[in-house]
Amino acid sequence: MADRQGISSQLSRDLSLFQITMMGLGMMIGAGVFIGIGISVGEAGPGGAMLTFTLNGLVALFTAMSFAELSSAIPRAGGTYNFARIAFGRGTSFLAGWIEWFASCVAGSLYAVVFATYTLRFLASLGLLEWLGFDIDILERAVAMAVAGFFLYVNYRGASETGKIGALFTLGQMLFVLSIAALGIITAIVDPQRIENFRPFLNPDGGWLRLLATMGFIYVAFEGFEVIAQAGDEAVDPKRNLPKAMIYSVFIVTLTYVAVTFATVVAVKAGSEGTEGEVWRWIGAAGKHGFGNAVAKLLPTGFLGHMLVALAVIFSSTSALNATIFSAARASYALGRDRMLPEAFARIAAVRRTPWVALMFTGVIILTVAGLLPTKDVASCASIMFLFLFFLVNLCVIRIRLNMGDELAYGFLMPLFPAPPLLALICQALLAIFIVHMSRLAWVIGPLWVVCGIGIYLLYSRSRTISTDDEIMVFEEAKAPAPGACRIMVALANPDNALQLVQTTYKLCGAKEASVELLHMVPVPEQVPLSDAGRYMLAGREGIMESMLYLAPLYPIATGLRYCRNIGRGIVSAVREKKIDMLIMGWGGEATSGEFRLGSTIDPIIERSPCDVVILKDCGGNRTFKRVLVPIAGGPNGALALEVANILTEPDDGRITALTVAVGGGKFDATAFVDQQRQRLGIPPQRLCLKTVVSRNVAQAILTEADRYDLLVLGATRQPLLRQIVRRNLPERVAGRCSVPLVMVRASGGLRSWVHRWF
Amino acid sequence: MRPAAYNAAFKLAGWSDSQMDIDTAAGCAIIAASLILMTSLVLWSRWAIERIARRGPTSARRIIKDLDRGR
Numbered sequence A: 001m002a003d004r005q006g007i008s009s010q011l012s013r014d015l016s017l018f019q020i021t022m023m024g025l026g027m028m029i030g031a032g033v034f035i036g037i038g039i040s041v042g043e044a045g046p047g048g049a050m051l052t053f054t055l056n057g058l059v060a061l062f063t064a065m066s067f068a069e070l071s072s073a074i075p076r077a078g079g080t081y082n083f084a085r086i087a088f089g090r091g092t093s094f095l096a097g098w099i100e101w102f103a104s105c106v107a108g109s110l111y112a113v114v115f116a117t118y119t120l121r122f123l124a125s126l127g128l129l130e131w132l133g134f135d136i137d138i139l140e141r142a143v144a145m146a147v148a149g150f151f152l153y154v155n156y157r158g159a160s161e162t163g164k165i166g167a168l169f170t171l172g173q174m175l176f177v178l179s180i181a182a183l184g185i186i187t188a189i190v191d192p193q194r195i196e197n198f199r200p201f202l203n204p205d206g207g208w209l210r211l212l213a214t215m216g217f218i219y220v221a222f223e224g225f226e227v228i229a230q231a232g233d234e235a236v237d238p239k240r241n242l243p244k245a246m247i248y249s250v251f252i253v254t255l256t257y258v259a260v261t262f263a264t265v266v267a268v269k270a271g272s273e274g275t276e277g278e279v280w281r282w283i284g285a286a287g288k289h290g291f292g293n294a295v296a297k298l299l300p301t302g303f304l305g306h307m308l309v310a311l312a313v314i315f316s317s318t319s320a321l322n323a324t325i326f327s328a329a330r331a332s333y334a335l336g337r338d339r340m341l342p343e344a345f346a347r348i349a350a351v352r353r354t355p356w357v358a359l360m361f362t363g364v365i366i367l368t369v370a371g372l373l374p375t376k377d378v379a380s381c382a383s384i385m386f387l388f389l390f391f392l393v394n395l396c397v398i399r400i401r402l403n404m405g406d407e408l409a410y411g412f413l414m415p416l417f418p419a420p421p422l423l424a425l426i427c428q429a430l431l432a433i434f435i436v437h438m439s440r441l442a443w444v445i446g447p448l449w450v451v452c453g454i455g456i457y458l459l460y461s462r463s464r465t466i467s468t469d470d471e472i473m474v475f476e477e478a479k480a481p482a483p484g485a486c487r488i489m490v491a492l493a494n495p496d497n498a499l500q501l502v503q504t505t506y507k508l509c510g511a512k513e514a515s516v517e518l519l520h521m522v523p524v525p526e527q528v529p530l531s532d533a534g535r536y537m538l539a540g541r542e543g544i545m546e547s548m549l550y551l552a553p554l555y556p557i558a559t560g561l562r563y564c565r566n567i568g569r570g571i572v573s574a575v576r577e578k579k580i581d582m583l584i585m586g587w588g589g590e591a592t593s594g595e596f597r598l599g600s601t602i603d604p605i606i607e608r609s610p611c612d613v614v615i616l617k618d619c620g621g622n623r624t625f626k627r628v629l630v631p632i633a634g635g636p637n638g639a640l641a642l643e644v645a646n647i648l649t650e651p652d653d654g655r656i657t658a659l660t661v662a663v664g665g666g667k668f669d670a671t672a673f674v675d676q677q678r679q680r681l682g683i684p685p686q687r688l689c690l691k692t693v694v695s696r697n698v699a700q701a702i703l704t705e706a707d708r709y710d711l712l713v714l715g716a717t718r719q720p721l722l723r724q725i726v727r728r729n730l731p732e733r734v735a736g737r738c739s740v741p742l743v744m745v746r747a748s749g750g751l752r753s754w755v756h757r758w759f
Numbered sequence B: 001m002r003p004a005a006y007n008a009a010f011k012l013a014g015w016s017d018s019q020m021d022i023d024t025a026a027g028c029a030i031i032a033a034s035l036i037l038m039t040s041l042v043l044w045s046r047w048a049i050e051r052i053a054r055r056g057p058t059s060a061r062r063i064i065k066d067l068d069r070g071r
Helices: A017-028 A032-044 A047-072 A079-088 A088-125 A128-132 A134-159 A165-188 A190-198 A207-222 A227-235 A238-266 A279-285 A287-296 A302-339 A356-372 A375-404 A419-438 A440-464 A493-514 A530-536 A538-551 A568-577 A601-606 A635-648 A670-681 A699-707 A720-726 A730-737 A752-759 B004-012 B022-055 B061-070
Strands: A473-478 A486-491 A514-523 A558-562 A582-586 A612-617 A625-630 A655-664 A686-696 A711-715 A742-746
Touching: A017 A079, A017 A165, A017 A227, A017 A238, A017 A302, A032 A047, A032 A088, A032 A207, A032 A238, A032 A302, A032 A375, A032 B004, A047 A190, A047 A207, A047 A227, A047 A238, A047 A279, A047 A375, A047 A419, A047 B022, A079 A088, A079 A375, A088 A128, A088 A134, A088 A287, A088 A302, A088 A356, A088 A375, A088 A440, A088 A582, A088 A711, A128 A493, A134 A302, A134 A356, A134 A742, A165 A238, A165 A302, A190 A238, A190 A279, A207 A238, A207 A375, A207 A419, A227 A238, A227 A302, A227 A625, A238 A287, A238 B022, A279 A287, A279 A612, A287 A302, A287 A375, A302 A356, A302 A568, A356 A375, A375 A419, A375 A440, A375 A568, A419 A440, A440 A582, A486 A493, A493 A514, A493 A601, A493 A612, A493 A635, A514 A568, A558 A568, A568 A582, A568 A601, A582 A601, A601 A612, A625 A635, A625 A699, A635 A670, A635 A711, A635 A742, A655 A670, A655 A699, A686 A699, A711 A730, A730 A742, B022 B061
Parallel strands: A486 A514, A486 A582, A514 A558, A582 A612, A625 A655, A625 A711, A655 A686, A711 A742
Antiparallel strands: A473 A558, A612 A742
């Protein structure tokens, strides 16, 4: 970031991979697991609890991969709020910030409650509470609120632990948790009879369905890795280290949780002193104390066990509480700074330089939740909010990869895209639904918070939000006076060719009885401020005026001039926004580079536009097409190619030849396909004929044949994106080498178009 | 009737004389499969991050092409 004197200034990058991994681990092993184990063993059974942590780890890993991909491409502080703004715009980013704020607050309340529970439990083991004579429940609430209040004050003072001290702290926590796991495994080896504690594997009352409920309830134990995204400005080599740290931390924490759950179950010898009935029921009956009660039995003396567990939980919960308060206050501060919430939220204390208003409101939520809600409801509420938040992130990763994949420099790409984020979306939706079995209150509070957020955005934030540089902006727009049933957009990328393009599209517009939208996208380099973007508009405005001279007297016409950072994305965005049915644009026929087939602008448009796309090459001027060749291989693109060919071919003496190249063994029935299209389009038999040539080289056969025609109309490939990228496909190879005027078409429809309409 | 290997495997793991029920078998299989899948994803991700870092961060299109070549 350059300051006014032109001196470069930025945060020093001194957080290593180890430190940021520890940062994520420290947040995750933030005490949620300590109260979660006992409750999940009681709900899902001993094996069910292990399954809960394993499957949650897998779902969390899918989400961590989404975070990793996004952080590697956009390594800036801001996390989900930032990703949502880039992917979906201001409304969704407000919602992300709003959810993140509440999720962090509720997680903070949970950590305060866990601190209180385990501290008082330790004091009770010393007999101090009986001596004082306090009611334990009221005392727990009071201690939770006191510790939350203390850390709110610490945050107001501006104290925060540095990366190195934080890493050491987390290392200590990890060592403790891992030693519990190791003790449990050793105990099971020494006394294999304790494996019988896993019988029955699942809770007989409810079985597998209970598993989904506990998975949703315990999901909060996997919250925390997302804070790594916040370290984007301070991490060494962030494009490499941020994704690694996120993925490693989720993997390590999953293995740790599974091992600790195993240790908790085998820690208790059936029938030993102080236990009764089945071990898993005994652990489950203790609920949030289950983990502590069981693990205390792993150590030689009960007192030592209680003390070690209390110390570990106190360290974990306090460091996590401090971090979540910081994170919650920062989320609400960012909303205030961008005027999505009243500006007071961004007010900074004069002396301490901390956002005191944001902290105050954060404190109100944390103290209310910690003071009023039962522990199980607090945990469920935190889980449901994080499920909502992670749901948004998985949507963001899909949308950003599809829309901006060619513009961003990625340091990591997840494998098997889009399967991991889609699976995560499905699982998170299921888990959120099943939380209702653990806490109905969570299902009231969570959605209510989201609905309130939507209301605040619509009534307050939308009109006050500060716009940002990388959004697509409309400079001028004139609406069509009477829109027809069909909407055609003509994208005038090069104003010099505007007239040629419009003269050719004239026929298409006439045949479809369409209203026409002329759009000129103006690419403005990142370095140029918005205030200077107007100077790039002049040529586009001239092109549009010239085109309008021809089209305006005949068709309802609308015009648009838009600023964007990337033409392809800008055009696709306009097509979606205006619900366009057909997009027409020109192609210079320039040589393709390694990774693009037709060019860096046209390829993304063909891949992502949710409407029919028609690309014209050398079709300008007042050309007439009497002999038109249409290579066909079935499918919607072939059908659209024949339709477009029929429109562009001279009406009286024009001839269309549908060409198939037989390479042997093909099952395509060209005659039936042509007959079907002839009937559909009402083409007379003498106007459309079928020709079959036999050749092993399909591309060469089409090119040789095309030389004898006035126009070649090609359907684009319908192969999956990955295969298109890896291997250039036949239509694109033909288009690149074709010397006659060319029209390439891609039909809309099907799942892909539906996905692109929304993503 | 459960396969004999089924019970033998679990006797090795410490289960005593009784047979294993279907929930236990399915649960253990799911845990093992999930952990194997997680390990594979982590290792693949590490490989991909290192490979991308060596060639310099670039667009998704170029990375997919490069990773496909490197597989």
